[in-house]
Amino acid sequence: MTKRILLYAALAVGAFVSVFPYLLVLLTAFKTQAQLTSTAPWLPGWPPTGRNVADMLAGDFPRFVLNTAVMTALLTAGQLVFTTFAAYAFARLRFRGRDVLFWLFVATMMVPSAVTMIPLFLIMRELDLVNTWWGLLAPYVLGTPYGIFLMRQFFKGLPAGLEEAARIDGAGPLTILLRVMLPLCRPALGTLAIITVISSWNSFLWPLIITSGDDTKVITVAIATLKDGIGVDYHLMMAGSLIALVPMVAVFVFFQKYIVRSVVLTGLK
Template sequence: MLLEERYQANRQIEPVQPARMPGPINQTKPVFKNYTRQKKLDRLMIYLMLVVLSILFILPFLWMVSTSIKTESQAISYPPTLWPAPFDFANYREVFELVPFLQFYSNTIVVTGLTVIGTVASSAVVAYAFARIKGRGRSVWFILLLCTMMLPPQVTMIPVYLIFTELGWVNTFLPLVVPAFLGNAFFIFLLRQFFRAIPKELEESAIIDGCSLFGIFWRIVVPLSKPALITVAILSFMGSWNDFLTPLIYLNDIDKYTLALGLQMFNGQQTMQWGPMMAASTMVIFPLVVLFFIAQKHFIQGIALSGIKG
């Protein structure tokens, strides 16, 4: 009887159904959509900001070019107009009539060309020595080199002028060119960083093949470092082409003036010749714009790749 009652009681107990796990919440798609939408919005805002900044930066250049083809009355008219009507190219002819502009151009080309050659050659050799040649005190000398970047040029301006005066170099191109062949601290640092990113296995293979140290530098390192070398050349070109203070200190004769000094001749004590000044400025800046667009790819690569390896 007792067994029968237990059997009936067990039959009345309903089996416990296993708990169902809640299904996965499908939130991946909405979250992904929100992320994509936010990413597109951020990119759109960045592009809009870049467009606005580009317009702000290019507006002075456009104003300079438009003023160079305006008449004198249009250049000083109020309210100002960006688009001249009609075009007047008399300002360009007047530039060559007022000053020996071609002489200024040739002087600047000579000084800038020698400066670029000297800067690239000397900085590359010194940078390779700091990057690959091991020696006692190499790190100390490199730190001292970096410390020279903290000194403003005004600190050494008078001592250097006295040295060049004793050498009889005043009123010549030598003070503008010779320092470039002694290296530049910033360019040495830039090239050293790039050289250290070059695999050492390439140089070791060249040594096994019997290549000398200079051969490794000239045949392996230099071809692989074209972006960095072009970057140094562009920066050196721009610095020498636009240099005003150094020619002002050392050059006295007008026939030795560079373009930076020649532009100041359009700035009179009483009036400003806006038309010829803008025309001359346009011709001065034109080579820089062309050079940058031609070497833009190498310039960006040289700046970006120089910081890969510290």
């Protein structure tokens, strides 16, 4: 009984630490500027106000939400398509230098993303893609080392007899991938899609570097621009953060079964 009490106490503390930042976002989003200084951060302001959220929705912020949704959808679609093809080639097709090329590609996962930001920006500048959708999407839409590694390991875990039976029936590599392998890869594809959606929606550093206009500005950059040289509009920043948080909460509510499955799958692989 003592061990159970200690276990649940530790879980309760961990849950509180995890949820508390979101509680602060919710409470601060419905406070006025005066209530920010007159009440403790963890206490609600009274009476609560919805003006902060209304002000954010009345401006250009919905446009930035749409930009983020478009970017997330395109990156997720590109990841699923190109990552699947690359992973299948590394897992099942035989060609010279396959394993060496794969491990060299995977080794780039050990390089911090901040290290590659300046070279990527210089490449995009030479291609005249700065502040364009092409420049925003190009570095990640064709797949990532992590996604290719995850899908390759899943492909290698599938029975080889399925492919051999399909070849006997006259199927080629593309037919085998589309009609035999992909239906079996739904758990892995769901995992990759969830990871890509979350990482794309929360992406900040690359959009901050490559974009400068409102046509390509995303949520994270828009929220960061609320901080200027004079001060920080915390109530507006929290209102924007609350708006940005709602889609992710909806994703969790409707796809929590797949999110838990993705955690299990990534842990096993």
